Amino acid sequence: MKPAPFDYVRPASIDEACAALAVEESVVIAGGQTLIPILAMRLARPARLVDIARIPGLAGIREEGDAVVIGATTRQVEAERSAVIAARVPLLARALPFVGHAPTRNRGTLGGSVANADPAAEIPLVLVTLGGVVVVHDGRTTQEIAAQEFVLGPMMTALATGALVVGLRFPVWPDRRIGVGFHEVSTRASDFAFAAAAAQIALDASGRCTKCTIGIGAATPRPVRRDALATKLIGSTLDDTDIRAGVADAVAELEIMVDSHASPDYRRRAAKALAVRALTDARDAARGVPV
């Protein structure tokens, strides 16, 4: 379990990093929580590691208008403990404890999780669910790619060679009564989930749903939003029957991941149960019921 030989560079700036990444078979290392084990097992054998962890300005959490922008190398533990995230992006705050486990969150980064695009990863699911954006720099220009277009499939993204994820933009809902829910099922507390669901809703003063978004991950090759379901639920009071009926339809048409870890039927069944729970939690939280 020793990695195959590789070169290592530590660029001092984003532009330097992009230049380094333009060289063939170069890969980014940030927190290393996914990369290091697969290097050790020689499942990946890049010619060169480009370490971006110490590039100034690439880490940090800041509010920008109607969004919170999280720098790519921000450690997951920083976001987990951030008052800004807790107040402004509560769905991310709810999901972060499910990401790996405490020691991996100490080093793992938010940008790394999105760029890695593991189907079971929680952070891309939250970003997709909220309609967030991946901020990408390619050495010349900075580009914003909708999360849904960024994550293409298992471990596949729209990131071009020589480009670097520099930040994630999470939309902030200004609504007064919002609620979030996040559920997943995995063999153990820190394992890759079989299925996961994230939901965020807003209610008006009368308890009617004014905004809704729901995303499914892990059961699918990439995180997906169920906009038709959201549309259907907006205007309802999100009664249990509304949620159950809507979710059943929304899950029936999901493209389910096929692998040896669980049957497609299981993933679909679990996704349905978890989506119901996520929406129910979100509703109850918005109603002020303790979840």
Added chain:
Amino acid sequence: MSAPVHFKFVETPRRVREDRRFVAGRGRFVADVRLPGMVHVALVPSQHPAARIIEIDAAAALAMPGVHAVVAGAELAAAVDPMMNGLDTPNVRRFPLAVGQVRYNGEWIAAVVADSRAQAEDAAELVEASYEALPFVLDAEAALKPDSVPVHPDHGSNVLLDRTFVWGDVAQHFAQSPHQIAFRVTWGRNSTVPVETFGVVVAWDPWNEILDVWASIQMPKYADQIARALRLPANAVRVHYDVDVGGSYGVKRGIKHTVLAGYLARRLNRPVRLIEDRLENMRAGDAHGPDRIFDVTVAFDSDGIINSMKMRALDNVGAYAGRAPFQLGKPVGAIVGPYRIKSVEYRAVSVTSNKAAQEAVRGFGQAPTNYAIETAIDRVAAALGLERIEVRRRNFIRKDEFPYLIPSGTRYDSGDYHTVVDKVLAHVDWPALQQQREQLRAQGLLAGIGISACLEPSGGNSSFEPLLNPKNTTSTWMESCRINVDALGYVTATIHTTSSGQGHETLAATVIGEVLQIDPDRIRIVRPDSLASLPGNSPVGSRMAIMLGGAAFHAADKLKRKLIRIAAHQFGCAEADVDYATGGIKQRGGPGQLSWIDLVTIAHRNFHLLPAEMEPGLETTHVMQVPTGEALPTPDGRVQMYPCHSFEFHVVLVAIDPDLGKPEFRRYVIGHDCGTVINPAIVKGMTLGGIAHGIGAALLEEFVYDDQGQMISQSFMDYVLPSAHEIPEVEIVHHCTPSPFTVLGQKGSGESGYLGAPAAVASAINDALAPLGIVMSKLPIRIPELSDAIAAARASK
């Protein structure tokens, strides 16, 4: 030997002396042994489950920087003897590297030696092997068929062992019983998977002609086997036992690793280090456990009394023989569990397949067997509509029936199963627990209570060797201790094995302190190397409390009697007329009084004061035979297996979300009776760890091969161990039924928890599924499969 009535140190909550160095990160493990000029080994694995090796081209690997050698099977096989088989199967030959043919995915075909492990791995990738793929077999039932591909063509078939024992009048008991139930349960291939993989450092000193070995071992007769395979005199192999072992529970056997490293060390004249990485360990470390199918039929009365049992156990040992087939023999000593089953037909079948070689795992086959027996009890209860605990109670051996002779020839030492059950049910509040199950069911969950009542045979004899191999006449499995008191009065005792977390230093010090009535913390425990050691068989078979504890007790008792003789001689009185207390001796009804240091001084310096013919100094030795281990098996296969039998009774409440299929523990209680507890912290740790291990076996852990013979679970990503999140708070209810066969009444506890937890967890899940009319009968029970089974059952209703 009668036990003291009141213990001074035994049973008291004393600190485990080994814990200090481990908690501080100051253990000394094999990876901490670094010798000048040491070189490192990486292994080249087979990509095929079965193939003929056409050629191995090492030229590119040898050209890599830092590489000293690439050795393949042909070279090695010419220089060493095959490794020992447990059974009489001379045509199942095994060398550390594949010779001519590979027999499982991951099998080592060559070893690469380089200045660093990284260099060795780089070069190992460049070793080019060409193969001719051969047909392979993975499934035990398929391997058993006469037309199956033989894994070892020279052996002629895949059957290593197929023996049917009949103990008692099975035919009559079946004929007379109004009911029968037959079922199959399957135990998936799992293991103990220690955090520290196997490792060994070997150095050859040609000027002294001695091979020094530091290894992460837990292996009986390790030094002998190394010497034999390397064609060295046994006294040219020196194994250093003062190496901490980072976990084992059976799997740290390391014979092939050591033979290979020993050969390389001699060939290269350099110290050689071979430490498996996780991939090597999982794929080819000789570290998989039982992989077993049970077909069980029980015959019983309408009141739930089980009269007779037929059991076929089919075990898939993988590609080579080793000691693994004996794991079908050890359970013979507790084949009826804690029950008065009058007769048993037991067919033990061991087959080879193209999976990795199996080795010993905690319990040596007992945990799977207990799972099969406990499933039978649950099925009988279900068939008759009786309460599962009531059926157990009706079948339990009663406390006044001990020592109790079971049909297969073992006499159980002692037990009080009914009382342990009563204590556990009182502790859990049984009616309330049932009510809690109903409440969970009312919430839409599946909920079930699991029960298991199991024995832990302990005291590790090796009677399964002569039982299954008629050429083997082993009737002792001794353990030893030597105590020396130096001229300043300090006590040093020896133990002659490595420890993998069992706390042997604490054990020996506590027992010696108890006998000599001196503070155990003042007693030094040392581990001489194998050449300076007394006979021993290492900590297997839940034996060290009984055997090392026994040897330490007897050695200390000999020392005490010597002190008494010296004192009585000074006082001029009979030995019966002195009192020994806290190391000093007083004359009863007389003025004589000698302190510990007075006695030590006489023994060490005043030969003129010693009784006639007494040797000077204060040194005693005891080599202990296993209690009850007197005879070879009878021709019909009856044998006293182990001397002692601990009892455990599990009650588990689980809740399962029917959609997600994830069992969650709501309560876990174990009643545990291992006789006199020498150190409560050690026993508690064993029990908690054993339950965690058992939960892993029940729900998570399995070495899986795909239908191409490729091993899928090669790392901790796919071979899933329980973490702290998955293990519930465990409540332990103690009971003590001392063993009449041991010095302090102690029994074994090194396998506690693991022997009953898989059965209990399976029982809980099946109780939860009972309303749906389905059962899960293969371990591990994985979340997706459980949910799918629930969904199918609901859909068909």
